[in-house]
Amino acid sequence: MKKLLIVEDDKNWADILCSYAAAVGADTRVVISGGQAMEMIDDWQPDAIVLDMLLAGETAVALLNELRSHADLARLPVAVCSNSDINLEDLRPFGVTALLDKASMRPDEARAVFSEVLDGAE
Template sequence: MEKILIVEDEAAISKVLHAYLKKAGFETRIEVDGNMAMTAFKEWRPDLILLDVLLPYKDGWEILRDIRQESDCPIIMLTALDDVNYRLDGFNGGADDYIAKPFNGEEVVARVSAVLRRAGHKGEALRKFGGLEIDQEAYRVRLKGQEVELTPRDLALLLFLSEYPNKTFSRDQLIEQVWGWDYDGSDRAVDLSIKRLRKMLHFWSSEEGEIKTIRGVGYQFSVYIK
């Protein structure tokens, strides 16, 4: 079970984060100030840190700098300071992602999973959905035993969606998780990628699953048989 250190001095926020992450299968620990955060980091050795910026004793930027001097542990900055300059400071300082308050709990879980995946913490390597097999470790897709050739971006999108069966993601969320925070193109790229995936997977039985459009919301990897 992967360990997430939550460094947040607002109890209501830390409790929400704990609840969502625990439900998603993570082990969590909560610390409320900068000094305790550093102690917990050294003693507990988390797999990822959710780090608020405005903290007592030692702020999030200082903690980020201190940790980066000795570790590449993934760090997601969590703060109400939603300004592009703060984002750039975080990324330039070695942060892996940046989430502004207020946030959606499911989005936080998705971002935590994505950062862990990029850092090499993989979930279940081989996923089977009826006749569809998705091997995350080998970056390979098979449909009824036949190899499915996908572009790297389409494959990345399928890998992400299949990690969260029956969960809906907006175009913006998919752009951020698959294309990256610095992507400056149109969200039409998501629609085109979904269209290509559906074409390549058209032999996947509709009784087993489908990539569904949730009107007005986004897309969902809907699974009926695992």
């Protein structure tokens, strides 16, 4: 079973994302900060990450930069799920492979993206 780490500080959204991940057969864990994400990555070694861009007290860009600074994590697939006005092309240099807009995403779209990032995991 593939492992999907969800970095989301809103419990309601985390629950929704976990249900979508479960529908594609992923084992999930949720953390609420970039620091917790790095600890969970070290301990649990997920196959992919779903990341909210607007985390309380810190930015997801800091986590993306941290991931890319480690050779063993630089190719970890990341999907961003956010309400902010972001362009996927702007995030590709950070290793982001997919973008979900919380305001408009449909369950089938989220499940497809989760499957895609998990399939892209080495």
